[in-house]
Amino acid sequence: MTLKTDAVGKEWAPVTYQVGREKIKEYATALGIDNPVHFDVEAARTAGFRDVVAPPMFTVVYSGPALGPVLFDPEVEMNFAAMVHGGQEFEWEEPVCSGDEIVTTPKCLEIYEKDGKGFYVFETTSVNQNGEQVVRAVWTNIVRGV
Amino acid sequence: MADFNSGDQVPELRVTPDKYLPHRYAGASGDFNPIHIDPEFAQAVGLPSNILHGLYSMGLVARANTTLAGGDPRALKRLSVQFRGMGMPEQEIVVTGTVKAAEDGRVVVDTVASQGDSQIIKNAEAEIEL
Numbered sequence: 095m096t097l098k099t100d101a102v103g104k105e106w107a108p109v110t111y112q113v114g115r116e117k118i119k120e121y122a123t124a125l126g127i128d129n130p131v132h133f134d135v136e137a138a139r140t141a142g143f144r145d146v147v148a149p150p151m152f153t154v155v156y157s158g159p160a161l162g163p164v165l166f167d168p169e170v171e172m173n174f175a176a177m178v179h180g181g182q183e184f185e186w187e188e189p190v191c192s193g194d195e196i197v198t199t200p201k202c203l204e205i206y207e208k209d210g211k212g213f214y215v216f217e218t219t220s221v222n223q224n225g226e227q228v229v230r231a232v233w234t235n236i237v238r239g240v
Numbered sequence: 241m242a243d244f245n246s247g248d249q250v251p252e253l254r255v256t257p258d259k260y261l262p263h264r265y266a267g268a269s270g271d272f273n274p275i276h277i278d279p280e281f282a283q284a285v286g287l288p289s290n291i292l293h294g295l296y297s298m299g300l301v302a303r304a305n306t307t308l309a310g311g312d313p314r315a316l317k318r319l320s321v322q323f324r325g326m327g328m329p330e331q332e333i334v335v336t337g338t339v340k341a342a343e344d345g346r347v348v349v350d351t352v353a354s355q356g357d358s359q360i361i362k363n364a365e366a367e368i369e370l
Contacts, residue, residue: 120267120268121268121269123264123268124261124264124265124267124269125265125296125299125300126255126300126303127303129313131313132313147313148313149299149302149313150302150306150319151298151302154269154295154299155268155270158269158270159270175285179294180322180323181321181322182294182295182298182320182321183318183319183321184318184319185318186316186318189313189314
C-alpha cells in the first residue's frame with residue numbers, strides 16, 4: 095500500500111494556551127519535581143522569572159492540544175488503532191511562565207514508509223505573547239503494517 | 241557546579257510510579273487516552289495492562305537532566321528521545337546517563353530510562369547549558 099502524502103507541508107490553525115500557576119503546580123507535582131520556582135511566586139522572582147515558571151516538559155500541556163485536529167485530519171488519514179508514539183524532540187528557548195499566552199502552530203514535515211511502517215512527522219512551534227519562540231517540537235508517530 | 245567530562249556517568253534517578261500516577265499525569269497533561277488509565281481497555285487492544293504515557297517517562301528524563309544541571313529549568317536546551325518498550329505503573333524506572341560531549345558550558349548527555357531489563361526510552365540525547 096502506498097502512503098497518502100498529501101498533507102506534507104500543510105500547516106494548521108494556531109492554538110492559543112493561557113498558562114496558569116495551578117496548572118504548572120499540577121504538572122510539576124505529577125513529575126515529582128520539587129523546585130520551588132514551579133510553586134512559589136517569590137522563589138520564581140528571586141530566580142529571575144516573571145512569575146512561577148514551567149518545567150521544560152510542560153511543553154506537552156500547551157503544544158499538545160494543537161496536534162489534536164492534525165491527527166484527525168482526513169488529509170493525514172492515519173490509522174490510529176496501529177499508531178504508536180515513536181519519537182519526540184524539543185528545543186527550548188524562552189522560558190514559559192504563569193500569565194504567558196502561548197500560540198502553537200502545527201505543520202506536517204514528512205510522511206514516509208520504511209520497513210513496512212508509516213512514519214508521520216509533525217512539527218509544532220510555540221511563541222509567547224511577545225513574539226519570542228519558546229519551543230520547537232518534532233513529533234514522530236509510527237503506524238505499523240501500512 | 242561539577243565539571244563534566246566525556247564518558248562520565250551521571251547520577252541515577254529512580255522513581256516508582258504508583259498505580260494511580262497515570263491518572264494524575266493524564267489530568268496534568270490533558271492526555272486521557274484510555275490505554276494509559278483503563279486496564280480493561282488496554283487489555284482489549286492487546287496490551288498487558290494500562291501503560292505509562294511515553295511523555296511522562298520523557299518528563300523523568302528531562303527531570304534527571306535538569307537536576308544534573310543544578311535544577312534551573314532554563315538549563316535544558318534540547319531533548320530528543322525514541323520511545324521503545326512499554327512503561328508500566330508500579331515498577332521502578334531507572335534513568336541513567338553518560339556524558340557524550342562537554343565544551344564551552346554545553347553538555348550533551350546520552351540518557352536511557354529502563355524498567356528491569358526493558359528500555360522504555362532509548363537514544364535519548366539531552367543538551368544542557370551550564
